[in-house]
Amino acid sequence: MFERHKLSNGVRVIVEHIPHVKSVSLGFWIGVGSIHENSKNNGISHFIEHMLFKGTTNRTAKQIAESIDSIGGQLNAFTSKECTCYYAKVLDSHLPIAVDVLSDMLFNSTFIDIEIEKEKSVVLEEINMYEDSPDDLVHDLLSKITFSNHSLGSPILGTNQTVGQFHREMILEYVANNYTCDNIVVSVAGNIDQQLLLSLLEEKFAQYTNKIKVPDTIEVPNFTKNSGHRYKDIEQLHFCIGLKGIPQGHKDLYPLLVMNNVFGGSMSSRLFQNIREDKGLAYSVFSYPSSYSRVGMMTIYAGINPNQLLEVTKLISEEISNMKEKGLTEEEFYKSKEQLKGNYILGLESTSSRMTSMGKSELLLNRVFTQKEILDKIDSVTMEDVCRVTHDIFNLQYASVALVGKIDNEQGVNEILKF
Template structure:
């Protein structure tokens, strides 16, 4: 792993991985702040800031930003998540100075013009409307909201129409000054990049970033609650999410949870896919996932099916969860490890994927994690650890259920909770 790290006097961390066989470079700025760092009256402002960064600076108009990067065949984009925000570009090696200059410009000199803000609010309102029209987006948003009821971590990243409409340039600048500081920012590049040259460029262009926040960043401790949320809609398919409290990134069972999610629903050979879709034909989509955050996690199973299939589908899923707490085969662990190893190695063939991977590891662990070390962590996972984890995950915590669509035949959460707690029991809807 040809990774070099420099921490500048300003506190900004610069990381590169040279991939000499390439002609391009993927580079970006990752900030250890996201929607979870908003205050109560800032719901959606992290995402709005990400949009507004591209809408003009002291030196460039919004059109200038777009044209300058595309004039050299480059790409520029950004993303906001619950705990991070990223701004990134991909260019040929000769145009790295331009990409660094544009990224620095939008992060240190954004104008937050009133007219641009008005237009961008309208764009985001359309984005919120589109998400509300997409059932598989709605079911995940509602799932997070009920799992972490009344908490910032459970709120939709986009915000609401009311909150978005009310934001002012001053509020955006306040969030920016509180969260976009050098101690929380990482500039990462992968590809045809020279570390010393790149570090000098970053040091010069990002010199005006504040080292300390204007006030302490906001981050309330997450409390998993769980519960039930349903929305009946006249749709062809029902979207159903059944979830449980998972593990944070730094917890011992984090990697174990990733393996368990892979075994249960990580691909066509997984237990849920084979039993629910292939063997029984109960849905067209079913998978399991595990999301880790800094102090909590979520383990979930998502299925999309016809409303008439729900009375049979849910008990089959519960049965597969119970089986995972009783028996896990070594062959399943080996397959899951092989899939994770392949993902790691394939990601190293893409500079964009590699830059993102390095940035995430720096934010989470303070250093890049070599692949052999990552695989060593996975080697310690045994069948006994997995069955023990499954028993604790699925049967010792309050479940979260989110459903959207023709869900009249979906059993009450109380019945599902009872079925999870009692071996062999069926939900009332399923038994009837």
């Protein structure tokens, strides 16, 4: 069972004591991601994530890494559309070291000019690496065309042009505006001495009183029906269809998850069994929902031979029609709910998963659901709920299509939207 605390400076702390493990996962969550950026600073949230590992007033970059490596722990970070997380996983006896290192990175990073220039090269190589991963690139392209002219469609890494323009003053201003007390959540799961933990956090956060948070002026993204393609001289064609989904916290999220399991969310799903197993037309084919604070998207992906694009599109269209007209069988409905519960419960065996679930939920929804509440939400899904959500999701007037591979305008990309 988790407990919620608030430090004297207003930072929220979510703690779950798990006495039967020997590890602790600690995450510092910041409510800033690529959605908070603009055309001039796109990628800066991710760039700052990199820079926090480049040295503080107390540690060099090497000493930051050695501090956790030397105790057999893990130290990492990630940036998403809506948040940034810095996290460590260590033995319970080493919790003070993890708190010290992460707080040092958060509050004392130096952002030296020479390190900024070096890290630009690193991030530009990361962008180049991403360009060489068409199965990732196609999902970014789908977001770009679907949420056109909105920051939700911007790449998390930024672009060569925007990253090249970053400088120290820009970074410091962005940190001051977004790394604020009310925009930080500390999430901790594992074998924790809570009194020690809160004492350590109070000590490290006591002098941090930044509350300059810029008002949230992000407009609700419009879901746009669109199409786009990137020509790449590769053997496989990477193909995505995007449909209007469900935002975070919405009551229809769990019915959507139940439906997606059957449609394309697993190896036993209809898409996988039909297109890969029965027809042998794709190595990888699946669907998944993405939920953000104000909007959601349902994505269907396939990696195929370019010559089989129309056939695979037809098969996906048939599966969508079948889903809308006939719905789920009772057996599929039952198995999907059990699968969801099983995946959720198995995930709870990892302190990292628990820390992530609590931190993200508190940061983006201002609340954390108990295990019983989650399981009850899955159990309470009815066949009528799934039927309603199926018809809402598979509304092709919102469908967008993105393709990466050997394709050009002459192949009639826009025709695919008429399926």
